[in-house]
Amino acid sequence: MVSLKKIYTITGLVLLIIILGITAFTTWYTVDESDQAVILTFGKVEEGITEPGLHFKLPWPIQSVEKVSKETFSLQFGNGGKEGKSKDFPEETKMITGDEYIVLADLVVQWKITDPEKYLYNAQNPKEILYDATSASLRSIIGNSSIDNALTSGKADIEADVRDLLSSLIEKYDIGISILAVKLQDVELPNEEVRKAFTDVTDARETADTKKNEANKYVNQRMNEVKGEEAAIKLKAEGEKAARLEKARGDVAVFNKLYEEYRKNPDITKERLVLETLEQVLPSAQIYIMNDDGNTMKYFPIQPLEKELPKENELPEEKKEGSEKK
Incomplete structure (x- = not known):
C-alpha cells in the first residue's frame, strides 16, 4: 500500500516538472522579421521589441508577449x-x-x-x-x-x-x-440609364467646348489680322509723317535761301518769283516783254519767227538740189 508521503513526493515532483516546463517554454520567444512584439509584465506594457531574433523574458505569468505584424x-x-x-x-x-x-x-x-x-x-x-x-x-x-x-x-x-x-x-x-x-x-x-444620360451630357458638353474653341480660334485669327492691318497703317502713317516733315524742312530751307536773296536784291527777286509763278500757273501761255512808252506799241513776234527758222545743219531744199547736181 502506497504511503501518503510517497503520494506527496510524486505530486511535488509532477508540479516541479510542470513549473520547470512552463519556465523553460515561456522564458524565451522569437520575433520574425515581419513581426514586432510587446512585452507585458502582469498585464502592463513594458517595452516593444522590433528586432528579429531570439529574446528572453520572465516566465509566465509574470511576463507575456503579444506580436503584431509590421507588414502593410x-x-x-x-x-x-x-x-x-x-x-x-x-x-x-x-x-x-x-x-x-x-x-x-x-x-x-x-x-x-x-x-x-x-x-x-x-x-x-x-x-x-x-x-x-x-x-x-x-x-x-x-x-x-x-x-x-x-x-x-x-x-x-x-x-x-x-x-x-x-x-x-x-x-x-x-x-x-x-x-x-x-x-x-x-x-x-x-445604373445603366443614368450612365447613358450622363454620357450624353458629357458628349454635349465636349461638343460645346469644341465649338467654343473653334470660335476662340477664329476670333484670335481675326484679331491677329486686325492687329497686323493696324500696324501696317501705323507704319504708313509714320512714313507719311516723316516724308511731310522732311518736305517741310526742305521748304523752310528754300524759303530761307529766297529770303537771303531777297534781302540782297529785292527787285530782281520779286521779278524772278513772278516769272516762276507764271510758269507754274500758266505753263502753256506765251509771255511777251514790251516797252510801253506811251507811243505806238511796237510788237515784234519773236517766237513765231523762231519756229520758222530752220534747224541747225539743215539746208533749204534748193541748195540741196544744187549740191546733188554738182
Whole structure:
C-alpha cells in the first residue's frame, strides 16, 4: 500500500516538472522579421521589441508577449465590378456629390501598425474604426466634389483629400495606425440609364467646348489680322509723317535761301518769283516783254519767227538740189 508521503513526493515532483516546463517554454520567444512584439509584465506594457531574433523574458505569468505584424495591410472599402458594370455594391458605397448626384465609390486604403501598444490596447477593434473613418472621409470629400470631378479628372484630388482627412482622423483616434496610401478603385453611376444620360451630357458638353474653341480660334485669327492691318497703317502713317516733315524742312530751307536773296536784291527777286509763278500757273501761255512808252506799241513776234527758222545743219531744199547736181 502506497504511503501518503510517497503520494506527496510524486505530486511535488509532477508540479516541479510542470513549473520547470512552463519556465523553460515561456522564458524565451522569437520575433520574425515581419513581426514586432510587446512585452507585458502582469498585464502592463513594458517595452516593444522590433528586432528579429531570439529574446528572453520572465516566465509566465509574470511576463507575456503579444506580436503584431509590421507588414502593410490593405483595407477594401466597397466591392466594385469591372468594365463599368456595378456588382454587389453595399449600401454604404452609395454617396451624394456636391451637385446632388448619386455615385457608387469604392477604394483601397493601405496602412500599417506603427505603435503596437496603442494598436493593441487603445481600442477594442482598430480595424473597424479604420473602416468607419474611411467611410466618413470618403463621404465627406465626395459630398464636396462635383459629379464631373468624381467621374473624370478630379479623382487624384479626391484621393489626396481623402488621405489627408483619414490621416487626421486616425491620428486623432490614436490607435497606433499610419495611413500609407489611398487609391480610388471605381466611381460609378448607380445604373445603366443614368450612365447613358450622363454620357450624353458629357458628349454635349465636349461638343460645346469644341465649338467654343473653334470660335476662340477664329476670333484670335481675326484679331491677329486686325492687329497686323493696324500696324501696317501705323507704319504708313509714320512714313507719311516723316516724308511731310522732311518736305517741310526742305521748304523752310528754300524759303530761307529766297529770303537771303531777297534781302540782297529785292527787285530782281520779286521779278524772278513772278516769272516762276507764271510758269507754274500758266505753263502753256506765251509771255511777251514790251516797252510801253506811251507811243505806238511796237510788237515784234519773236517766237513765231523762231519756229520758222530752220534747224541747225539743215539746208533749204534748193541748195540741196544744187549740191546733188554738182
